[in-house]
Each structure stands twice: as C-alpha cells, then as structure tokens.
Amino acid sequence: MISRRRNACTWAALLACVTLSLYLLGFDHLSLAWPGRQIPTKANWRDPEADSYFWKALPTLYPPASIRPLPTSGPVSFPPIQATGLKESAEARSLREKHRRAVKSIFTRCWASYREHAWLADELTPNSGASRNTFGGWAATLVDSLDTLWIMEMREEFEEAVAAAITIDFTKTDSNEVNVFETTIRYLGGFLGAFDVSQDYRLLRKAVEIGEMLYKAFDTPNRMPITRWDIHAAMRNDRSKQIAGSGTLIAEIGSLSMEFTRLSILTGDPKWFDAVQAITDLMAAQQMSTELPGLWPLVADAQKQIFNGGTAFTLGAMADSVYEYLPKMSALLGGQLDVYQTMYERAAATAMKHNLFRPMLPDNDDILIAGQAHTKNGGRDIELEAQGQHLVCFFGGLMVVGGKMFNRQQDVDAATKLVEGCIWAYKSMPHGIMPETFNAHPCPSQHSCAWDESLWKREVARKAGEKDVESLTEAQLNQIVKDKHVPKGFTAIPDARYILRPEAIESVFVLYRATGREDLLESAWDMFSAIERVTSTEFASSAVWDVSKPGEVPQQSDSMESFWLGETLKYFYLIFSDPSLISLDEFVFNTEAHPLRRLVP
Template structure:
C-alpha cells in the first residue's frame, strides 16, 4: 500500500514525469560510469611493471585452488571476562605499561639514530647489521608495535620509510624464506590490518610476489634457503632434499592472509599444497602425530626421521595449526585434525614433570627419539619452547580440549618457575632437568645430584670428572637443573607470549605479577646506553658481568616488548577473540561469522 495516494489524474501525471526524469538521469550517469570495478587500492600502476610480477615462471601450477567460501564457524571465546580493577590497580597497571613503552621508545630512537632502515641496531657499539636482506627488518617488525603503543607520528614516519624498501635488491647470497615471511610479510599485513593503510598492503604484495618465486620448482615445493640472485636471473631451481620442518610448514598464516586481503588465491594455494602433503603423512611417522625435525621438499617426504621436538626448528609448524583454524574461521577442518593428532602425541611423549626442590606441579617440553618402536625422552628445556603453553591455551579454548588447557597452565607455570630459579630472574636459552619418576615427584637431593653427574658424564671424559657438588658449583646450577649448556638470553619473547595468552584466557592476577618480574629482570640485565642487548650468561649473579653480546634482533621490539605491553593493556586491546598472532607476534584479523 503506497504511503501517499495521489488525489487526481494531474498528480499521477506529475509523478510519472518525475519518475521519467529520474530514470533518464540515472541512465545517463551509468553510461559514463566505468563498467568494470575500480582496481583495489593496493594494485597501483607500478604493480604490472614490478620486477617480481614480470619475472617468468618456469614451473607454473597446473591449477590454483580457490579460497574456501563456506560460512565461518562460531568458535568458543578464548578470552575470559575482564578482571575487576580498583583505582590503585589501574594506576599500577598504567605505570607499568608506560615503563615498558619507555624502553621501546629508547630502542626505537636509537635504531632511528644509528641504524635507520638497516635490519638491526647493534645496541652496544651503535653499529648496524643486515642479516635479513637489508630490508629494514627492525623497522617492519616494529610497525604494529608503534601503532599499538599509540606512537602515531613515529608510525607514519616508519610507513613512509618502509614504502621505499626495494625487494628487488639485496647483498645476501641466500634468503631465508621463513624469516622473510614471518618478519616482513607478517609485519606489513599486521600493520595494515590494524591501521587500514593501503601502502602497507602494497608492500605486503611486493614481498608476497617475491616469495612466490621461491615456489617456482618442478613440484611447487619452496626453496627455504633461497638463492635469490639465481632466481632473478631466471635460472631453474629445485626444492631441497633436506630442510627443517618449521621452515616449510610455517608459511600458511601469512600467505593465506595475503590471499584473503587481495582475493588472489595463488598464495593460499601454494601453502595449502604443503599442508595437504604433511597431513597425508602425519600418522605414518616413527612417532605418529608429529613430524620429524628434518624433511624433504624435493621428494615431498615428511615422515622419515627419528628426532621429534616442539622446540627449535619445529615449533611454529605446530603453532600454526590452531592459528590457521582461527584465522580462516574454521573453514579448513584439516588444521584442527592435524592439531589434535599432534597434541595427542606431544602430551604423551614430549612433556615431563621435572623434580624441583619445592615440588612444583609444572611441566617442561623436551625432545624425543623414536627408533624401532622405542621412544626415548631427552629432557632438555628451551626458552623457545615456552610458546607451547600459549599454543595449548589457544587450541584448548578453540576446540574444547580440557587436557590441553590443563597442560598449558602447567607449562606456563614451568616457564615462570624457571625464570625465578635463575639468579638474575631470567631463563637461559637451553637447560636440562631431571624428570620425575612416574610414581612420585618428591624432591630427592641425591637423585638430583646423580642426575647432575650423569649429565656431566655425557659431555666429558669420565675419568677427569669431579664429584656432583663440584659440577654444581662449577656450572652454577640451581637446584633442579642438571645442566645449562646454553647460558645466553637473547631477548626471546616465548615465555612472556604464553604468560600473555594465559592471562587473557584466565584473568589470573598472579600472571600479571610474573610478567612484571620478568620484565624488570630482563631490563636490569640487558639494558645498554642505547637499547637492550642479548647477554652471554644469565647464571652469573647480579654483581657479575653477564657479558653483552651487542645483538638486538628485531623480535625484541616486534615481539617481546609488544607482549609485555599487551599484558598491561586494556582487556579488549587486540582481543584474542578477534585477532590471532603469527609466530613473530604480528596480529592478523580473524575471519568471524
């Protein structure tokens, strides 16, 4: 029924004339309007002439699978309700957050002054280093941190500088595709997702076009340590026969997000090809559910080998399984299936409860060997494997796996305990502990000392060894540790990463205090006149020199300080129910229903 009914034929005629005029006007405008949609903002006129888009492909894919089009799933919430906060607690939180921002600002100012557009600042000497292509790794890694910390003028200046990075030239003979993906591609995508700045998506596309050429092999498997100059010259290349599983299995998030944003599925197709190969062989390894440390891209063999770890050189291949589910809204069930199979094996074989003098109910993740059906645990802990507590928290929440959540908290507590156990309050790079017997876990001083001596015998001439007490004194071993082979702290983020994720999932205030203790301990030991430096020996007491290594990798500003800052941020700042972090702590928007 019309809202206004004409009262005469003259009214009807007038309305008819008006409708005719509107029709003629809209018709004329449609004729002069473009008949095809405008190109996306990232696709500039220079795109077609960009070197990496013009370089011929020697082995084009036979077909490119499209992005999934099913409706995203509604996952359970990851974050708990926000904790209550008194005025005094709010004041404390904001002052701590400001202290962390102050450290970042100091590092950023020194990087700008001494190493602008280099990969890294040397934080003691003030010199510059270029281990990641010379494409300003610290600058790109820090873009989203600048945004999150509200440093908008610095962010704008950094984006302008990043826009001029030339990904067609480098002094490196070989490019690490994994590191380039997580730092550069992940950095640009995250900063774009946060800010909406189209320039950042353009740079992500430039990096993506370059990295796509690393897949130009007969079987479309990537060359992870890539002779980029041979590729630029158009030479045919072959994927390697032996490579680390993390380097081939940890490209999925960034490549998929790039395809989601550009609607060009070629990047998604490239990494999904890897995923399907790994999934098909996951349960035929010597330790079904886990992949061996070294695999073959050339032969597409992912199930031959006897060493299995969730630590260094394998970590992010497992990390990306639930994160890909979150990123894509659960449209690809294969990632949940792979995660659940992997964690079933890891919880059974890799995790152990160490004997501690206070009988802490904690877990550490070690490595295992599987030979002839016999699985042997190597109880080496790593700072890097502290990411696992956060991963299991995420997977446990997404997929409703209480066993994962139980193990996750004990792993997080294990990393916090290890920080506190060292004299400087900082965990070393690697260490050994004594696994508890299956029946009990009461502290036994003599068993610990025997473990110290047994570990020492593996690394020295038995006849020349002192007794256990002498080894403990010589190696400065806190009670519970049987060996600390790598005493460095290299500004790693993994422990605070899991504390952050666990805090958002539980709202447990003890985690906030643990985070603050970790930050103050790290800054007290690593602070230099210019920034912060990796140190050689965290087993030394505070009155001794830990030895500055004059190294500050880009992850210090891109990951470690970002996670510390977010622990003390507002509860909904980068909510884990809306964002998912890549392995370089770059938050990417999740696909939500």
C-alpha cells in the same frame, strides 16, 4: 554493536556514527586516523604499476596446473579465548598502567636509537651504536616494529616508519641466500600485521610486493618451495635448476601458511593460499605415518615430498611454528577447513604423551617442561630428551589457544603447567632470567615426584661428563654443582644465553588473557624487571652471554634482534594493557607476533 538507544547519534557524535555505519556496511577502508592523508579504498588499493613490478612480471617456469580457491563456506563461531566479566580495582589498574608506561619507555628508547644509528638497516648494535644487516638488508627492525608502533599509539613514529618502509626495494640485497621462512614471518607478516591494525593500504601494497617475490621461491617442478633461496639466480631468471631441497627443516617449509593465506584473503588472489595449502595437504596425509604418529620429524625431503622420515621429534627450535600455526590457521580462516583442527588435536595428544615431562623439583612444583623425543627401532622405542628451551615456551600459549577454541580442557590444563614451568625457570635462575636451554631430571610420571637431592647431584655430575658418579664423594658432587652454576631442579645449562627472546612472556600473556589471573601480571613484571636490569645499554637493550652465574653481571653481546621490538616488548606492553587491545578473539598472532585479523561470523 550499534546502539539501539534512541537519539544515539547526537551531533557531537555524528562523524563517529557515520564512520561506524560505513564500516559495518563493508567500507572498511575508511580511516580517520590521519586527517589529510589519502588512503586508497579497497577497490583501488592496487598500484597501477603492480603488473609491471619486477617479481610479478618475472615469468613462471613451472606454473601450477590449477589454483584452488579460498574456502567460501563462511566462518564458524569458536568459543572465546579471552576471559570475560573480569573486575579490576582502581589500585590494580593504576599499577598495571604504570608498568605499561615503563615498557613503552624502554621501547621508545630502543626505537629512538635504531632511528638515529641504524635507520633502514636490519638491526641496531646496541652496545656500539652501529648497525648490521642479517635479513637481506631490508630494514627488518623497522618492518617488525610497525604494528608495535601503532599498538603503542606512537602515530608520528608510525607514519615516518611507513614512509620509509614503502621505499624498501626487494630486488636489491647483498645477501647471497634468502631464508624464505624468516623473510615471510618478519617482512610479509610485518606488513600484513601493520595493515590489519592500521588499515593503511600502502602497507598492503608492500605486502603484495614481497608476496610476489616469495611466490617465485615456489617455482619448482613439484611446486615445493626452496627454503634457502638463491635470490640472485632467480633475479637473473636462471630458475631452470630451482629444485626443492632434500633436507629441509620442517618449520621452514611448514610455517608459511598464515602469512600467505592472509595475503590471499586481503587481495582476493588465491595463488598464495594455494601454494601453502599444497604443503599442508602433504603433511596432513603423512602425519600419522611417522615413527611418532601425530608429530613430524625435524627434517623433511621437499624434493621427494616426504614428511614422515626421521627419528627426532621436537616442539622447539626448527619445528616450533609448524605446530603453532595449526590452531592459528583455524582461527585465521574462521574454521572453514577442518584439517587444521584435526592436525592440531593429533599433534597435541602425541606431544602430551611423549614430549611433556614433569621435572623433579625441591618444592615438588606441579609444572611441565616440553622436551624432545627420539625414536629407535622403527618407532618401537621412544626416548625422552629432558631438555627445556626458552623457544619452546611458546607451546603453553599455543595450547591455551587450541584448548579454548576446540573445547579441549586437557590442553588448557597442560598449558597452564607449561606456562608455570617457564615462570619457574625464570624465578629459579640467579638473575631472574631463563637461559636459552637447560636440562632437568624427569619424574617417573606427570602425577607425583618426590625430591631426591642425592639423585639430583649425581645427575648434575653425569651431565657434566663424569663417568662413575656413584664413586664421587659428597664434597666432589657439591663442587661440581657449584662449578656448573646449576640451581636446584636444573641438571645442566648447555646454553646460558638470553637473546631477548619473547616466547615466555608470550605464553604468560596468552594465559593471562584467557584467565585474568592477577598473579600472572606479577610474574610478567618480575620477568620484565629482570630482563631490563641485565640487558640495558647506553643505546638500547642487548642480548647477554650467560645468565647462570650468581654475583656476576652478565656480559652483553652487542646484539638486538628485530624480535625484541617486534615481539618481546609488544607482549610485555599488551599484558599490561586493557584486554580489548588486540583481542585474541579478533586477532591471531603469527610466530613473529604480528596480529592478523581473524575471519569471524
């Protein structure tokens, strides 16, 4: 807000005031971050050769009959997500900043190793100090890290990374198939997020390049995208056989909306928004006709445009970001389309009833875990699969966002218990790190649940494959529990890996920003310390195979996906930063943690 005090613009502050005034008048292209570097204005950001760019010039075989415009009603005022009026002691601030520096130190070490050993490759192999390409060979780690570099004020590294990123050629790849979803969230989202924090228009130009490429995946008879795309056939202009898939993961077709819409907003070209809004329309129309009304089954038939056939309903892997993007699209568009709030509220109500469960725990902790639901007999019977996933920890943060924006206190209450559930899963494991998946015994209701140790042991034995658990002796049950490395409260750990995932700290961060609870900072530091202890390598940080065995150092897997630098360390850094840095009332994160500016009144 412009100060109304007299003589506010002193000579010492003249340059800053002029810059602020121009920004408020709409000249938001102006940047003083890099003196001497010429940044294009909003009026001429487009590359003069843009129309001749390969993917732009490639003929469209199935053009849309019409293109709907972006909404123009104007953004509405949502209630704030972030808590206000919080006070912090000098001692607490000093500790928080110390922890932030520790996070940045790890990021800096990992980035330096990537730069030295894997520059312009998709990933660094953190144990062997080599590189690998897993996402098209288009420098996934570099692009995913651009906005993190800016947020951490690593300006020289950012400038070097941008200079390298703009050389990426999206007409060349050794991959036979492109995952359109992963390419959208990592590359398109990465360029857009970096642009939205830095206002470096070279990044917007690069976002348009990859947007033009991804748009050709929608060049099918029904304008539904091919999610696993033969890019070489497309480059040969052999798209006469491009047909959307009959078995498409719901996340891969339903989670393109944020990035495509933001690209349309920034460029003024509605074609990307139009493309993804057609998917939203179909999903909205069929949302209440599934066997679990409110949620969509795991697999859709994009060829026949069927989004309501199937019996498996999860909030986790292969479906997660569909639900994540509902309230976030409302935020991104400033609430101009009611459909996203309606879809979110329907999904949240169903999920709370059928997917969330309270696990039986020795201390009777009042927490929630998000499981999976399976329907039988045409939806007349619903069965809960009481499995937790590290990936689904995102859902707590999501419900904080939706609950705050839409005045749904029941969602915020459930979200708090979900976040506490993920913190519990970290604290309860021998190395202080949550595994990829686990099972627990669900309480009869979410309201109360007495611990029954005998029942817990029998459930562990049953999950271990024992047929007649009632005949097992106490000694036999105890041996099974020991052999399976199952802490109390867990009944099985089907996948004991930790792959540097961000979802738990993501939701802890969001809940902290919404409440200011200091204990969440303590939990975040415990999580970070545990992760650093077992993942640190000579070069960077590595995923590990098994976090369930006490007294045994987890074996590292020589893998560091781009989301370690693009998401996990970013969320750790932000939770220990001042809340004004990437405020949730100004930005919304895509599912790869790239901050996109919200439309606000």
